[in-house]
Amino acid sequence: MPSTPLSQNSSATALASRRRVREYLTEKAAAVEKTLERLLPIPSPEDGGVAEAMRYTALSPGKRIRPIVFLAAAESYSTPASRFLPSACALEMVHACSLILDDLPCMDDADLRRGRPANHRVFGEDKAILAAFGLLNLAFGVVSADASLPVELRGEVASLLSQALGTRGLIGGQALDLASSPTGRNLHELEQIHSRKTGSLFIASVEMGALLGRAPDAERQALILFAKNLGLAYQIVDDLLDATSDSAVTGKHSHSDRRGNFVSLSGVEGARRLAEELSECALDHLSILGSRAALLRGLALHLTGRTR
Amino acid sequence: MPSTPLSQNSSATALASRRRVREYLTEKAAAVEKTLERLLPIPSPEDGGVAEAMRYTALSPGKRIRPIVFLAAAESYSTPASRFLPSACALEMVHACSLILDDLPCMDDADLRRGRPANHRVFGEDKAILAAFGLLNLAFGVVSADASLPVELRGEVASLLSQALGTRGLIGGQALDLASSPTGRNLHELEQIHSRKTGSLFIASVEMGALLGRAPDAERQALILFAKNLGLAYQIVDDLLDATSDSAVTGKHSHSDRRGNFVSLSGVEGARRLAEELSECALDHLSILGSRAALLRGLALHLTGRTR
Numbered sequence: 001m002p003s004t005p006l007s008q009n010s011s012a013t014a015l016a017s018r019r020r021v022r023e024y025l026t027e028k029a030a031a032v033e034k035t036l037e038r039l040l041p042i043p044s045p046e047d048g049g050v051a052e053a054m055r056y057t058a059l060s061p062g063k064r065i066r067p068i069v070f071l072a073a074a075e076s077y078s079t080p081a082s083r084f085l086p087s088a089c090a091l092e093m094v095h096a097c098s099l100i101l102d103d104l105p106c107m108d109d110a111d112l113r114r115g116r117p118a119n120h121r122v123f124g125e126d127k128a129i130l131a132a133f134g135l136l137n138l139a140f141g142v143v144s145a146d147a148s149l150p151v152e153l154r155g156e157v158a159s160l161l162s163q164a165l166g167t168r169g170l171i172g173g174q175a176l177d178l179a180s181s182p183t184g185r186n187l188h189e190l191e192q193i194h195s196r197k198t199g200s201l202f203i204a205s206v207e208m209g210a211l212l213g214r215a216p217d218a219e220r221q222a223l224i225l226f227a228k229n230l231g232l233a234y235q236i237v238d239d240l241l242d243a244t245s246d247s248a249v250t251g252k253h254s255h256s257d258r259r260g261n262f263v264s265l266s267g268v269e270g271a272r273r274l275a276e277e278l279s280e281c282a283l284d285h286l287s288i289l290g291s292r293a294a295l296l297r298g299l300a301l302h303l304t305g306r307t308r
Numbered sequence: 309m310p311s312t313p314l315s316q317n318s319s320a321t322a323l324a325s326r327r328r329v330r331e332y333l334t335e336k337a338a339a340v341e342k343t344l345e346r347l348l349p350i351p352s353p354e355d356g357g358v359a360e361a362m363r364y365t366a367l368s369p370g371k372r373i374r375p376i377v378f379l380a381a382a383e384s385y386s387t388p389a390s391r392f393l394p395s396a397c398a399l400e401m402v403h404a405c406s407l408i409l410d411d412l413p414c415m416d417d418a419d420l421r422r423g424r425p426a427n428h429r430v431f432g433e434d435k436a437i438l439a440a441f442g443l444l445n446l447a448f449g450v451v452s453a454d455a456s457l458p459v460e461l462r463g464e465v466a467s468l469l470s471q472a473l474g475t476r477g478l479i480g481g482q483a484l485d486l487a488s489s490p491t492g493r494n495l496h497e498l499e500q501i502h503s504r505k506t507g508s509l510f511i512a513s514v515e516m517g518a519l520l521g522r523a524p525d526a527e528r529q530a531l532i533l534f535a536k537n538l539g540l541a542y543q544i545v546d547d548l549l550d551a552t553s554d555s556a557v558t559g560k561h562s563h564s565d566r567r568g569n570f571v572s573l574s575g576v577e578g579a580r581r582l583a584e585e586l587s588e589c590a591l592d593h594l595s596i597l598g599s600r601a602a603l604l605r606g607l608a609l610h611l612t613g614r615t616r
Contacts (some may be wrong), residue, residue: 041476042473042558046480047498048482048484048485050483051480075580101437101441106433106434107437126414127486129409129415129437130409130483131484132442137470137479138444138474139465140448140452140466141466141470144463144467145464145467145470147597149463151460154452155453155463155466158448158449159449162453166442166446166449167355169350171445172356173433173440176354176355177356179356179357181512194562200435287437304475
C-alpha cells in the first residue's frame with residue numbers, strides 16, 4: 001500500500017516522538033548522575049572504604065530507567081520534575097543495591113556488571129555487602145529528609161519504597177528466584193519472580209510519581225498496571241538481549257541466569273511475542289491519561305525495543 | 309563507718325530503684341517482642357523462605373536494649389510510650405540486621421548468636437543476607453507508615469535512623485572494623501569503631517525519644533552525649549563478659565572478635581575502669597533532666613553492671 005500523506009505524517013510524528021524520548025533519556029540520565037554524585041558520601045579514611053564501593057556501583061554506567069520512569073510519571077501531572085531528582089536517585093540507589101547483592105558469590109556469582117568487574121570482585125565480599133546496605137540505607141535517608149518534598153509526603157514515599165522492596169516485593173522475589181529449582185520452574189513461576197524482582201520497583205517508580213503529582217486514584221491504579229506490565233516486558237527484553245548478544249554488548253556475562261529465564265523457557269520467538277503482548281497491555285492502561293501519557297508511552301516503546 | 313538512717317534510706321531507695329528497672333526491662337522487652345511478632349511478615353510459600361529467616365533472628369532471645377532505651381527516653385517527657393512500640397521495634401530490627409551481617413562468613417564468621425546457630429548456618433548465606441536486608445527495609449517501612457506518629461515526624465524519625473546507620477554510623481563502623489589491622493589497632497581506633505557500631509544506634513534511640521517527646525534542644529543534646537558514652541561503656545562491658553565467660557553464658561562463641569577488643573588492649577582491670585568512667589560521664593550528662601531521668605539513670609547503671 002503506498003503511503004498516504006496521513007501515514008507520512010504519522011510516521012513523521014512517530015519519528016519526532018522517538019527523538020524526543022531519546023533526548024529525554026539522555027538529559028534525565030545526566031541529571032540523575034549529577035545528583036547521585038552529590039548525594040553519595042565522599043570517601044574518607046574513616047568510612048573503611050565503603051563509600052568508594054557504594055559509588056563504584058551507583059555511578060557505573062547505567063540507563064537510569066527507574067528514576068526516569070518516575071520523573072516521566074511525575075511530569076504527566078505537569079509537575080516540574082527536576083525538584084524530584086533526589087527521590088529519583090533513591091530509586092537508582094536501591095537498584096544499585098540489588099545489583100550488588102544479585103552478583104554475590106552466594107547468589108548469581110557474577111564477575112561482570114555494567115561492563116566492569118562486579119562490586120565484590122573489586123572490594124571484596126564484606127565491603128560489597130556493606131556498600132549494598134549503605135545504598136539501601138541512603139535511599140531511605142534521601143527521601144525521608146528531602147526538603148523539596150512536602151513534609152507530610154516524605155514518610156509516604158519511604159513507605160512506598162519499603163513495600164516495593166519487602167518480602168512481597170524485590171527481596172521476596174530474589175529469595176524465590178534463589179529457592180526455585182533450575183530445571184523445574186515454569187513460566188508462571190518465572191513471572192511471579194520477575195513481577196517482584198523487576199516489576200515492584202517499576203511500580204514504586206510510577207506510584208511515587210503519581211503520589212508527588214497528586215494523581216487521581218483511578219490514574220494511580222492505571223499507572224500501577226502500566227508499570228507492572230512494562231517491568232515484566234522489560235525483563236523479557238533483557239533476557240532476549242542476553243540470549244542474542246555477548247558480554248561486550250550487555251556488560252555482563254551472558255547466560256548468567258543459570259536458573260532459567262524467559263528465553264530458555266519460551267524460546268526467542270515465544271519470549272518476543274510475550275514481551276510484545278505485555279508492552280501492548282502496558283500501553284492500554286495509559287489510555288486514561290490521554291495525551292498526558294505521551295512521554296510514558298514513548299518510554300515504554302523505547303524500553304521494549306519497539307518503534308511504534 | 310556504721311550505716312546512718314540516711315544511708316539506710318538511700319540504700320533502700322537504690323534497691324527499690326533497681327527493682328523498678330528490672331521490672332521495666334522485663335515488661336518492655338515482652339511488649340517489644342509481642343509487637344515484633346505482629347510487625348514481622350508471616351512466612352508464606354511465596355517469600356522464598358526469607359520471612360522465616362527474618363523472624364529467626366529478630367525474635368531470638370535478646371535484651372531489647374535499644375528499644376527500651378528509646379522508650380525510656382520518650383517517657384522522660386511523660387509521653388505515654390506504649391504507642392511508640394512500633395518505632396521501638398524498628399530499632400530492634402535494625403539491630404537484628406546488623407547481627408546477621410556481623411556473623412557472615414565474610415565478616416566475623418560466627419557460628420553461634422544469642423545461644424542459637426547464626427542465621428546463615430540455618431538458612432544459608434543467601435537467605436541470611438536477604439533477611440538482613442528485609443529487616444532493614446522493614447524498619448524504615450514501619451517508622452515511615454506508623455499511624456501513631458505525627459505525620460510530619462515520620463520522615464524525621466526515618467532520617468535519624470538512616471544517619472545512625474550510614475557511612476558515618478553503623479555501616480562505616482563495621483567497614484572500619486573489618487579494614488583495621490588485627491594487631492596494629494589501638495584504643496583510639498577501637499573507640500572510633502565502636503562509637504559507630506554500637507554508639508550510633510544508642511544515639512538514634514535517645515534522639516528518637518527526644519524527638520517524639522518534643523524535648524528542648526539542650527536536653528536532646530545532653531541525651532545524645534549520654535547515649536554516646538553509654539553505648540561505648542556497654543560495648544566494653546560486653547567485651548568483659550566475653551573475656552570472662554564461656555559461650556553458655558554469652559550465647560555466642562567467646563573471643564569471636566579476633567580483631568582485638570577493649571579487654572585484649574587494656575586488660576580486664578583497665579577495661580573495667582574505662583567502662584566505669586564512661587558510665588559516670590553518661591550519668592553526668594543526664595543531670596539537666598533532673599528527676600525525669602531517673603529511669604534512664606537506672607537503666608545505665610544496670611546496663612553497665614553497676615549497683616549504684
